[in-house]
Amino acid sequence: xxxxxxxxxxxxxxxxxxxxxxxxxxxxxxxxxxxxxxxxxxxxxxxxxxxxxxxxxxxxxxxxxxxxxxxxxxxxxxxxxxxxxxxxxxxxxxxxxxxxxxxxxxxxxxxxxxxxxxxxxxxxxxxxxxxxxxxxxxxxxxxxxxxxxxxxxxxxxxxxxxxxxxxxxxxxxxxxxxxxxxxxxxxxxxxxxxxxxxxxxxxxxxxxxxxxxxxxxxxxxxxxxxxxxxxxxxxxxxxxxxxxxxxxxxxxxxxxxxxxxxxxxxxxxxxxxxxxxxxxxxxxxxxxxxxxxxxxxxxxxxxxxxxxxxxxxxxx
Amino acid sequence: xxxxxxxxxxxxxxxxxxxxxxxxxxxxxxxxxxxxxxxxxxxxxxxxxxxxxxxxxxxxxxxxxxxxxxxxxxxxxxxxxxxxxxxxxxxxxxxxxxxxxxxxxxxxxxxxxxxxxxxxxxxxxxxxxxxxxxxxxxxxxxxxxxxxxxxxxxxxxxxxxxxxxxxxxxxxxxxxxxxxxxxxxxxxxxxxxxxxxxxxxxxxxxxxxxxxxxxxxxxxxxxxxxxxxxxxxxxxxxxxxxxxxxxxxxxxxxxxxxxxxxxxxxxxxxxxxxxxxxxxxxxxxxxxxxxxxxxxxxxxxxxxxxxxxxxxxxxxxxxxxxxxxxxxxxxxxxxxxxxxxxxxxxxxxxxxxxxxxxxxxxxxxxxxxxxxxxxxxxxxxxxxx
Numbered sequence: 001x002x003x004x005x006x007x008x009x010x011x012x013x014x015x016x017x018x019x020x021x022x023x024x025x026x027x028x029x030x031x032x033x034x035x036x037x038x039x040x041x042x043x044x045x046x047x048x049x050x051x052x053x054x055x056x057x058x059x060x061x062x063x064x065x066x067x068x069x070x071x072x073x074x075x076x077x078x079x080x081x082x083x084x085x086x087x088x089x090x091x092x093x094x095x096x097x098x099x100x101x102x103x104x105x106x107x108x109x110x111x112x113x114x115x116x117x118x119x120x121x122x123x124x125x126x127x128x129x130x131x132x133x134x135x136x137x138x139x140x141x142x143x144x145x146x147x148x149x150x151x152x153x154x155x156x157x158x159x160x161x162x163x164x165x166x167x168x169x170x171x172x173x174x175x176x177x178x179x180x181x182x183x184x185x186x187x188x189x190x191x192x193x194x195x196x197x198x199x200x201x202x203x204x205x206x207x208x209x210x211x212x213x214x215x216x217x218x219x220x221x222x223x224x225x226x227x228x229x230x231x232x233x234x235x236x237x238x239x240x241x242x243x244x245x246x247x248x249x250x251x252x253x254x255x256x257x258x259x260x261x262x263x264x265x266x267x268x269x270x271x272x273x274x275x276x277x278x279x280x281x282x283x284x285x286x287x288x289x290x291x292x293x294x295x296x297x298x299x300x301x302x303x304x305x306x307x308x309x310x311x312x313x314x315x316x
Numbered sequence: 317x318x319x320x321x322x323x324x325x326x327x328x329x330x331x332x333x334x335x336x337x338x339x340x341x342x343x344x345x346x347x348x349x350x351x352x353x354x355x356x357x358x359x360x361x362x363x364x365x366x367x368x369x370x371x372x373x374x375x376x377x378x379x380x381x382x383x384x385x386x387x388x389x390x391x392x393x394x395x396x397x398x399x400x401x402x403x404x405x406x407x408x409x410x411x412x413x414x415x416x417x418x419x420x421x422x423x424x425x426x427x428x429x430x431x432x433x434x435x436x437x438x439x440x441x442x443x444x445x446x447x448x449x450x451x452x453x454x455x456x457x458x459x460x461x462x463x464x465x466x467x468x469x470x471x472x473x474x475x476x477x478x479x480x481x482x483x484x485x486x487x488x489x490x491x492x493x494x495x496x497x498x499x500x501x502x503x504x505x506x507x508x509x510x511x512x513x514x515x516x517x518x519x520x521x522x523x524x525x526x527x528x529x530x531x532x533x534x535x536x537x538x539x540x541x542x543x544x545x546x547x548x549x550x551x552x553x554x555x556x557x558x559x560x561x562x563x564x565x566x567x568x569x570x571x572x573x574x575x576x577x578x579x580x581x582x583x584x585x586x587x588x589x590x591x592x593x594x595x596x597x598x599x600x601x602x603x604x605x606x607x608x609x610x611x612x613x614x615x616x617x618x619x620x621x622x623x624x625x626x627x628x629x630x631x632x633x634x635x636x637x638x639x640x641x642x643x644x645x646x647x648x649x650x651x652x653x654x655x656x657x658x659x660x661x662x663x664x665x666x667x668x669x670x671x672x673x674x675x676x677x678x679x680x681x682x683x684x685x686x687x688x689x690x691x692x693x694x695x696x697x698x699x700x701x
Contacts, residue, residue, distance in 0.1 A: 212368050213401035217480070218389035218418035228414070232405035 026296065033289035040283070051290035063266040064274045064291075067180060071270055072249040074184045075191065079245055080238075082188065083195025088230070090196070091203045101200070104193040112190060116258035119186055123172040131169040138165035173259050176267035183268050186255050191248060195241050202237030206230060235313070243306045247299055271295050318379035318392075318487035318520060319344040320365060325374030327360055327544075334360050336544045337374070342488075347514050347521040351531035352541035353567065358524045361541070362490050365522065367391050379487060389418070394481035398493040400473045402465040408476050409448060409461040415484045416444040451479045454516075471502050478513070488520035495530060507533050528568045532556065540564045562686040565608045571640055571653045574614070578607040578681065584692070586681060589625055589647050594676045598690035605689065606682040611640065611655035613678035616664075617671040624671040627652055629664050643670055 033051050037044035055061045086104055090097045107115065122129050137143040145151045148162035157163055164170070172182045210229045219225045253272040256262060262269040262277060271291060279288020320342040327335040335357045342348045350358040363369040365376060367388035376383050383391050394415070402411050417426060424430070425437045452458045455475045465473055474494065481489055494510075495503045511534050514521050525531055531538045532552045539549045540563075547561045559565035565573045578588040584600035586593040588607045617624045627643030630651060639661040641654040654672055664670060681689045 207399060207401065209397045209399050209401040210403065212363075212366075213395070213397060213403075213480075215368060215388045216366060216393070216395045217415040220387060220389055224418065228403065232403070235405070 026293075029289040029292045029296075031289075032285050033293050034286070036284075036286045038283045038285055044286075047286065051287045052294075054287065055290055055294060060266055060269065061274070064269045064271060067267060067269050068250060068271045070180060071184055071187065071252060072246055074181070075187045075249045075252075076242065076245045079188045079192040079195055080241055082192040083241065084199050084234075086192070086196045087199035087203055088226075091200060101197070104196050106193070107190045108193040108197075110190075112254040113258055115190065116186070116255045119255075120173070120259055123182065125169065125171045125174070128172075130172065134161075134164070134169050137161075174264055176264045179260050179264055179268045183252070183255050183260065186259075187249060187252055191245060195245060198237060198241050198244075199234065202234050203230070206233040239306055239310045243302060246302050250295065250298060250302075271298075319346075320379075320488060320520065320522065321375075321377040322361070322365070323375040323377070325361070325364060325371045325376065327357070327364065327369070328372045334544055335364075335371070338541075338546050340539060340546065340549070342520060342522060345518050345520055347511070347523065347534060347536045348539060349523045349525060349531040349535040349537070350539050350541055351525055351528055351567075354526055356541045357544045358526075358541045359492055362395075362492055362522060362524045366393055366395050366490050368395075392484075392487040393490055394484055394486035394488075395490040395492065396477050396481050396494045398496055400465070400477040400494075400497075402473060402476055402480070404465050407462050407464055408457065408468070408479075409445075409452075411465065411476060412448040412451060412461075412479050412483050413444055415480060416447060419484065420444060447483055448479075451483045454482070455479050470498050471506070474498060474506065482517070486519070488522060489517075491521065491523045493525055494523075496525070496527070503530075510534060528570065532568070538568075540567060542567070558688075559608075559680065560688045562606055562608065562682040562688075565680060565682070569610060571611050571655070573680075574609045574611065574652045575650065575682075576607045576609065576645075576648050576652070578605045579603070580605050580681075580689075588679075589645065591623070591625070593679055593681075593691075595679065595691040597681065598692050601683060601689065604684055606686075608680040608682060609674050609678065611653045613675045614652070614654045614672050615675065616641075616654065616656055616660055617673050619669070619671055621671050621673075624673045625652075626669050626671050629666055629668050629670050632661065632664065632666065634658065641670065643672070 034046060034048060035044040036047050086100070090100050093100070121127070123131075125131055137147060144162070144165065148154070148159040148165070150159075150162065155162075157166060170178045172178050206229065210233065211225060214225045214228050217228075219228050251272055252270055253276065256268050256270055256273045257276065260268045262273050272295070275288050275291045275295065278284045278291060320340075322338050322340040325335060325338045325340075326333070338357075338361060340348075340361075350361055352358045360369060364371045365378075367383070367386065371384075378391055378393070403414065406414065420440055420443075421431070421437065425434045425440070431437060448461075449458070452461055455478060457472065457475050457479060460468060460472055460476070465476065468476065474497075477494070495506050498506060507530060510521075510523075514534075523530075523534065535552055537550060538552050538555045540547045540555060542563050548555055548559065548564045550558075555564065555568055559568065559573075562575065566575065576588050578586050578593070580586045580597055580600065580602055582600050582602045584596035584598070586595075586597060586605060586607065593607070625645060627645035629641055630644050631642035633640035633642065636658075638655050639658050641656060641661060641664060642651045643654065645652045652672075654670075679691070681691060683689050
C-alpha cells in the first residue's frame with residue numbers, strides 16, 4: 001500500500017519557515033541568554049543563569065520592570081476606556097461620525113517616531129506650546145482660579161497649577177516625576193484610536209433586536225442597556241482589545257528612544273528599550289537576550305490568560 | 317388585557333412612505349394578524365404600537381389612553397422577536413427574570429453585590445423567581461432554566477422568548493414573525509400551541525407574519541397589508557372568500573387564486589375566455605376586468621364537453637390528499653391551477669388537453685384598479701339578458 005507523501009510538501013514550507021524565522025530565534029536567544037557573548041567575539045563563556053540573577057536583583061532592572069509595568073497599567077485601562085467611550089459616542093452620532101473616526105485614527109496611522117519629534121517640540125519647557133499655553137492661563141484670572149481651585153475656596157498655591165504658576169511648569173520629559181507619565185500620555189494619544197476602531201467593529205455586530213428587546217423589557221436608561229446588552233456582547237472584542245493593547249504597551253520603544261532614552265534616572269527605562277540598549281548599543285548580547293526571554297514570557301502569559309480564562313467566558 | 321387603536325398612523329422615512337394612514341381597532345383579547353409580503357409595512361406597524369419606532373403622524377391608543385409619547389417599557393406590552401433576541405450571556409432563568417428585575421427592583425437593588433444589602437430585595441427576588449417558575453411550568457421549559465440560549469434548539473429558544481414575554485403578564489403580546497425561524501413541522505405544531513396559549517391567557521395578540529397559512533389558521537381577524545396600505549380587515553373566512561382587492565385575493569390562499577382576463581360590456585355582462593359569466597355586474601362598467609377563481613372552485617369535465625374552458629396540462633403537483641393541475645390556457649398569461657381529488661386526476665397526462673369549468677356563483681370580478689366589482693345575486697339574470 002503506497003502512501004502518498006504529498007502532505008509533507010504541503011505543510012513543509014510553512015513549518016520550515018516558522019522554525020527558521022520564529023522558533024529558532026527564540027532558542028538562539030534562550031541559549032545566548034546563558035552566555036556572555038558579544039557580537040564580533042570569536043568565543044563565549046557559559047554563565048548559566050547569571051544574567052537572569054542580575055535581572056531580578058539589580059536596581060536598574062527593577063526600575064525597568066517597574067517602568068514597563070507602570071506604563072502598561074496606565075496605558076491599557078485608559079486607552080481601552082477611551083476607545084470604548086469614543087466608539088459608543090461615535091456610533092450614536094447621526095452625522096459627523098466619519099470625521100471623528102478619521103481624526104481619532106490619525107495618530108495610529110502616523111509614524112510614531114515623527115510624532116515623537118513633534119511632541120518633543122510641543123513639550124519643550126522653554127519654547128514648547130504646552131507650557132506656553134499653561135503659562136498664559138496664569139495671567140487670565142478665571143482660568144487661573146478654575147484650574148488652581150481657588151474658586152472653591154482653596155489656597156491657589158497649594159494646588160498643582162497654582163504652585164506651577166508661581167514657580168515654573170515642569171520639564172515634562174526631563175523630570176523623573178513626569179517623564180513616564182508623559183510617555184504614557186503619548187502612548188494613549190497614539191493608541192486609543194486603534195481600540196476605537198476595534199470597538200466600532202464590535203458594536204456593529206451587536207444585533208439591533210437585542211436593544212429593542214431591552215427597551216421592551218424596561219431597560220430605559222442608556223446605562224441599563226449598556227449593562228444588559230452592549231457590554232456582554234462586546235466580550236470577545238474586549239478580550240482582544242485588552243490583549244492587543246497590553247502587548248503593544250509592553251512593546252513601547254519609539255517614543256522612549258526619541259524623547260528620553262530611558263531617562264531621567266531610568267524612570268522610562270522600559271523593557272524593549274533596555275533590550276535595545278544592552279543588546280545593540282552596549283553589545284551585551286547575553287543580558288539583552290535574557291531581557292528578551294523575560295519579555296517573551298510576559299507576552300506569552302498574557303496570551304495564555306486570554307485563551308484559557310477569558311475567552312471561555314465571553315463566547316456564549 | 318387591553319384594546320389597541322391606531323388612528324391615521326403614517327410613517328415616512330425621508331421621502332419614502334412606509335405606512336399610508338393606517339386605521340386599526342384591535343379588540344380586547346383578540347388575536348389579530350397583520351399579514352402581507354415583505355416590505356408592506358406590517359413590522360413597522362407593530363414597532364409603532366410597541367413604541368420602538370415613532371409614527372410620523374397619527375395616534376396610538378392602548379386601553380383608551382393615548383401613548384404617542386409613552387416609552388416602550390411603560391406601554392405594558394411584550395414583544396416576541398423573529399430572532400428571539402434572547403440575551404446570550406444570561407441563562408434561561410436570568411432571561412426570564414430580566415423584565416421583572418427591571419420592573420420590580422429599583423436602581424439600588426439591581427446593583428451587583430451592593431444590591432444584596434438593600435432591605436426587601438430578597439423578598440422581591442423570591443417572588444420574581446416564583447413567577448418565572450410558574451411561566452416555565454406553563455411552557456414546559458423548567459429543565460432548561462439553567463442553560464444558556466446557545467445550548468437550546470430553535471423551538472426551545474422560541475418558548476423561552478415566549479416566556480420572557482409572558483412573565484410580565486402584559487396588556488398585549490406583539491409577535492414579529494415568531495415562527496419563521498423554525499422548521500416546517502415545528503412551525504405547524506407551534507401554531508396550535510400559540511392558539512391554545514391565546515385561549516388560556518385571553519390576552520390581546522397582535523401577530524405579524526408573511527405566511528398566509530399562519531394568518532388563516534390562528535387569527536380571529538386578519539389585516540392584509542400591502543405597500544403601506546391596510547387593504548382588508550376581517551375574519552379569515554371572509555378575507556379568503558370575499559377579498560375586496562385583487563392583491564388580497566392573490567396573496568391569501570395557496571395555491572393562489574387564478575386570475576383570468578375578462579371583458580365587461582355596457583349592460584354588465586362579463587365575458588371570460590370566450591364564455592359569459594352567469595352573473596352580471598351590479599354597476600355596468602364597460603372595459604377590461606379580471607376574473608378571480610379559487611383552484612377548488614374549478615372542476616374537471618369529461619373531454620369533449622362543449623361548454624368548458626380547456627387547457628394543456630403542464631405540471632401535476634401531487635400533495636397526497638389533493639392534486640394541483642397546472643394548465644396552460646389560451647388567452648391567459650398565468651397558468652390556471654385546479655385543485656382536484658387524486659382519483660379524479662388519475663387519467664390526466666402531461667401535455668394532454670383538459671376540460672374544466674367553474675362552479676357557478678364563485679367568480680369574483682375585479683376592475684382595472686384592482687378593486688372588487690359587485691356581482692348581482694341573481695344567477696339567471698345574466699342568461700335571460
